[in-house]
Amino acid sequence: MAKWGEGDPRWIVEERPDATNVNNWHWTEKNASNWSQERIKNLFTDATVTSDLADLKIKEVEKCEGEAYANNRKGKLIFFYEWNLVLKWEGKLKEGTGTKHKGKVTVPNLSEENDVSELDIQISVKDNEEEGEVLKEIMQSVGKEFVKEKLGNYITSLKEEFSKGMILPRKDEVVNKNDINNLSCGFDKKINMQSNASxxxxxxxxxxxxxxxxxxxxxxxxxxxxxxxxxxxxxxxxxxxxxxxxxxxxxxxxxxxxxxxxxxxxxxxxxxxxxxxxxxxxxxxxxxxxxxxxxxxxxxxxxxxxxxxxxxxxxxxxxxxxxxxxxxxxxxxxxxxxxxxxxxxxxx
Structure with a gap:
């Protein structure tokens, strides 16, 4: 936002030959919900979780509820996403009875407000047998990090996919892709509200x-x-x-x-x-x-x-x-x- 008493060149609308969203002035939006659901399902379908102690796999996405949008606001990309996920996992101990156990991974709030590293990921097992509890502990140890890594991949690919075509060059200007890949809903610029108080x-x-x-x-x-x-x-x-x-x-x-x-x-x-x-x-x-x-x-x-x-x-x-x-x-x-x-x- 402009400083008090000063003009701001971003507020001057320049002409474009194609008359398309001049200087990215208008709020434009792309719905990324369907794409996101497919992307998340692909990431967690028959996905192997590496462990020295057990054969573990996330079989499928049981629930994927929420929404995702990409917005261009005056040349800045803003990503909104909010998902509640439930994944099905199964596994067996490498040195055990060979019995396969099943459980669920719950991610209650994946959104741009929460860093992936701080997600509250919950692991459960269908039965309470000894081997099942051991597998649950292993999933707590390695499965959570695996899920966080995959969700990080989703967020990166969301921004890469929906950056395309969202930022249009101004007249005689070329947009550097490196400038837009990592933009999210936050802006670093601080605004000072003017006051008469000394x-x-x-x-x-x-x-x-x-x-x-x-x-x-x-x-x-x-x-x-x-x-x-x-x-x-x-x-x-x-x-x-x-x-x-x-x-x-x-x-x-x-x-x-x-x-x-x-x-x-x-x-x-x-x-x-x-x-x-x-x-x-x-x-x-x-x-x-x-x-x-x-x-x-x-x-x-x-x-x-x-x-x-x-x-x-x-x-x-x-x-x-x-x-x-x-x-x-x-x-x-x-x-x-x-x-x-x-x-x-x-x-x-």
Missing amino acids: KKDSKKEVGLKIDTSTLKLTQKFQCRASEFYDAMTRIEMVSSFTRGPVKLEPVKGGKFELFGGNISGHFDKLEPPTKIQQQWRYKAWPEGHYSTVEITIDEKEDHTEVRLVQTGVPRGELEKIRENWERYYWTPIKQVFGFGAFITDSGF
Whole structure:
């Protein structure tokens, strides 16, 4: 996002001879769900797990539920995927009775939010016989790493396959494939929200009396109420419109941190898809001072109306915070997700 008071060449739309997604400005999307299901099934069909103690094999995928999408947002590739997997395995000890035992491998949440190395992979065995339990322990040891390796292969191939044709060259520009293979939903660039508060103000002691005001805003979005609610509470969507890594726990009491730590707080109330209430603070405010943000989402016949009431805003910050909501929340949400041509910035 552009710095305050400066232009940004990325916002200048250049002409292309083919008139196709000029400068990759528009949000384009490819559904990778069917491809992903086939890829995962191929990776785990009759796949041998190497072990010195047992002959182990993952036979097939019993369940593969979820979705995957590849998006081009202003020349940046963003991958969304979320899968719940259940795999069937079988094996026998190399120095045992020769009895074959069967079990399952469960991967409850494979998504871009979780690193493959940190996946919670659960191993079970169908029977509790001694050899079955030994095989289960072996699968715990070598089978988990095998599954993680294969899922890493899936993610790599997803990005390689769906990078093709997603990033179009600008006029007189050639895109380097090395620049896009490893892009995901995160952006490294930090955005500093401008404020009137000085460094001296930020060091005020907790308990200092602050003169505050209440901010009221109304915005209209061309989307369903549930879509706007998701844009404010789903980590991959928040990462997209804030253009950077975020910390987000969308549960009562859950914490959030946006724009490189400049905005932080926690959720007081979540009532999908109609209400979000937060304790919200800007980093430069006096230590320990929070405002209360209440967002009411009202779906109409042809649009969704969003009303924001923010109490406890330091009086000198009121207009700047109003401007920041428009510049760093409402406008990017509309541009990134295509939520609308309606622009309203009036109190109520």
